[in-house]
Ligand SMILES: Cc1cc2nc3c(=O)[nH]c(=O)nc-3n(C[C@H](O)[C@H](O)[C@H](O)COP(=O)(O)OP(=O)(O)OC[C@H]3O[C@@H](n4cnc5c(N)ncnc54)[C@H](O)[C@@H]3O)c2cc1C
Ligand SMILES: Cc1cc2nc3c(=O)[nH]c(=O)nc-3n(C[C@H](O)[C@H](O)[C@H](O)COP(=O)(O)OP(=O)(O)OC[C@H]3O[C@@H](n4cnc5c(N)ncnc54)[C@H](O)[C@@H]3O)c2cc1C
């Protein structure tokens with residue numbers, strides 16, 4: 001009873017009017033007393049329905065109980081049995097559709113957002129570990145003499161590298177970019193996930209003896225099969241991500257001032273273009289910007305545009321707020337920062353001026369019809385409702401398809417009709433000794449799912465190498 | 468980190484560098500390029516064509532014109548210095564075929580650098596190669612000897628007539644299309660030059676290949692910043708190209724897109740100019 005009386009602990013955040021002019025993290029993290037209070041809201045359910053909502057089955061009541069007692073060392077230890085990237089997942093997991101969705105407290109209060117704030121507690125203990133220099137480099141088993149190559153340094157590749165190295169294999173990660181971390185460094189902005197956190201995770205891997213080779217595009221710098229046949233690797237894990245931006249295929253999409261979210265975010269995050277005084281990479285300065293889409297990618301693009309200096313930023317989305325796939329917290333933050341949402345609206349054409357630069361978009365109004373296969377109500381265009389919004393840049397942010405570089409250069413690698421690599425229940429591909437997982441298999445998914453697949457594949461590879 | 472083994476200044480603002488990159492030297496083919504960052508902290512990713520390679524030594528050669536911020540920074544590097552990152556080989560290789568009729572290779576300005584390995588590859592495949600190379604004046608003409616080494620015939624054009632013919636490269640190109648019935652024309656140079664080469668060959672229905680130099684970041688098909696309109700399709704130059712059918716490319720759109728950041732780039736250059744006042748030019 002008394003537990004139910006503890007108020008839900010809100011996340012302290014930077015003032016919206018201040019933060020929309022800087023790149024620093026928006027959510028500041030709980031204080032010690034807040035985390036204990038929030039942890040005490042957990043009912044310690046015997047059946048722990050929350051665990052089944054977490055894709056990597058973290059012992060949620062276990063780590064929360066330790067946090068409530070203030071034993072953060074024990075708490076982080078419990079999380080790390082199942083997840084190697086809690087400081088990242090605590091920040092970016094869509095908790096409301098995962099662990100919080102099945103939480104008893106949320107059920108009782110008939111509002112998933114009032115569930116125990118599992119991710120915020122997870123973030124606190126992970127930050128506590130890092131800030132107090134408690135991150136331990138796990139012990140590495142004696143060398144097995146086996147070598148594993150990992151393609152891509154996103155969450156999936158990193159977590160596989162961690163597990164495989166722990167078993168004593170010699171692990172090399174190949175990354176196309178000059179920095180490691182995948183989408184967590186080039187896509188997700190600093191104000192949501194500080195790069196420092198990802199860097200520290202990678203430092204731990206390096207301390208464990210994982211070799212990381214940047215500026216290496218498997219399929220071009222070296223053929224995938226050459227890693228096995230010429231370079232002496234015993235197995236390969238492909239974690240190349242989705243990484244092929246979707247466009248809408250409407251007129252005017254190649255005008256100057258139209259950028260994929262990937263391009264816009266990469267310029268800002270990876271290349272630091274927001275730092276105009278120092279960065280050599282430019283970014284487009286527009287006064288009025290429209291983002292197309294309703295997912296996390298769209299929220300990140302919109303909030304970045306605001307920070308780059310746009311006066312007016314619109315998110316143009318075909319359905320309504322209820323159908324938006326973005327994390328609830330991001331939508332909330334975006335609104336606080338003054339992002340304008342144009343729901344039930346879709347662009348049909350991008351308009352250009354005499355220099356081939358964007359000057360506006362022509363849109364169509366929509367209404368919701370019958371539910372489609374995904375269960376969401378289908379948006380139906382209202383004929384003749386066309387109208388024009390004047391603006392000077394647009395950012396299609398519709399997510400990503402599978403990048404075909406590896407499959408094009410490896411004819412024997414089986415992919416489905418969307419280009420995603422086909423794997424069996426052990427994450428093995430159509431080629432022996434080659435495994436795959438994360439977004440390149442799942443299609444654009446989430447950090448935690450990509451990480452979970454990395455761990456599962458590592459287990460399969462480990463079995464193969466020990467056989 | 469890749470070491471600069473040799474640096475040669477080819478003209479006022481054109482440099483040739485031989486850089487250590489053994490894996491790229493082994494895999495690269497004519498027509499492919501690399502993306503480099505001179506210094507990582509705040510550096511920019513810029514694409515440059517692989518102008519040659521020595522597999523034995525494990526080096527590749529780049530030839531670049533110092534036109535702006537990043538290329539000027541690169542031009543200041545000396546032998547023995549390092550480049551922070553270098554990724555490649557990127558893009559598709561040139562499609563080299565043995566024809567019965569001559570192949571015409573047209574290069575303008577810095578475009579002669581990416582043209583050179585293609586001239587060599589066509590010659591080695593047994594083709595009759597006619598090369599047309601042009602520049603604004605004699606001093607800016609690069610790689611004449613290297614092009615001669617693999618061409619059956621070389622025509623030189625300068626805008627001011629200081630060397631060779633006083634003509635645009637399109638003039639001899641038109642004559643050859645009329646009199647020699649070439650099998651293929653490959654044109655590499657400033658976008659305007661490629662546009663007019665394609666317009667020149669179009670009435671003669673001669674297959675015309677151009678190599679596009681759009682703005683890039685990753686070079687792996689991830690950002691879409693390098694996209695161009697080819698026929699009624701959108702293509703990514705870094706993975707679908709860099710070579711395309713010149714008769715289908717929407718050059719006007721491409722030229723507009725190349726100017727996306729013109730204003731900011733010029734400002735940046737001015738600032739850098741001010742910084743180095745009093746130092747070397
Ligand atoms: C803008 C944005 C916001 C997002 N927000 C969230 C969020 O809030 N919460 C959430 O859970 N998920 C979010 N996601 C999704 C999440 O980031 C991905 O699901 C996750 O990063 C996938 O991990 P991965 O390891 O499979 O691939 P990636 O993170 O894509 O990493 C793949 C890496 O492989 C490299 N690579 C690719 N091909 C090759 C090759 N041939 N050779 C060498 N290297 C190669 C790439 O350069 C890249 O670094 C977001 C995605 C984007 C784009
Ligand atoms: C496939 C390819 C091969 C190329 N090969 C060569 C070569 O062999 N030799 C050579 O001298 N040049 C080559 N270029 C052009 C070279 O990349 C640009 O000159 C260089 O990026 C200019 O950068 P900057 O900072 O020095 O100049 P800036 O002043 O910043 O830019 C000058 C102009 O260069 C273009 N540009 C700017 N940034 C980029 C970028 N990231 N990617 C591409 N273009 C950009 C823009 O049109 C811009 O207006 C190639 C380009 C491509 C796409």
Ligand code: SF4
Pocket residue numbers: 053054055056057058060083089090093095098099100118119122448
């Ligand atoms: S990893 Fe994600 S889903 Fe699992 S408990 Fe943590 S926040 Fe919830």
Ligand code: SF4
Pocket residue numbers: 041042043044045048049050051060061102103104105116118
């Ligand atoms: S379901 Fe909610 S209340 Fe129950 S153990 Fe899990 S987090 Fe605690």
Ligand code: FES
Pocket residue numbers: 682683684685686687688689690691692693694703704705706
């Ligand atoms: S440079 Fe990014 S897709 Fe071509």
Ligand SMILES: [Mg+2]
Pocket residue numbers: 280511535536537732
């Ligand atoms: Mg530049």
